[in-house]
Amino acid sequence: MDEATLRRYQRRLLEGLRHGTAPETLRAELLADPELASLRAYLEGLDPHALAVAAELVARWSPAAEPDGAGP
Numbered sequence: 001m002d003e004a005t006l007r008r009y010q011r012r013l014l015e016g017l018r019h020g021t022a023p024e025t026l027r028a029e030l031l032a033d034p035e036l037a038s039l040r041a042y043l044e045g046l047d048p049h050a051l052a053v054a055a056e057l058v059a060r061w062s063p064a065a066e067p068d069g070a071g072p
Helices: 003-018 023-032 034-044 048-061
Strands: none
Touching: 003 023, 003 034, 003 048, 023 034, 023 048
């Protein structure tokens, strides 16, 4: 995997987690992205429950989760 693909995956994942995208929808959106085709096997194995937990962690700990950007 090249750096650009990794950055795109990380950006798309974090955006979905921050916006509260349903885990199954987020996984489907990542799988549908042609620029992430090299990650298909990995993305197919993403557990929706793990994505839900990740969303909770992002909501709690991401600096963007706080209005002032400071985080908890």
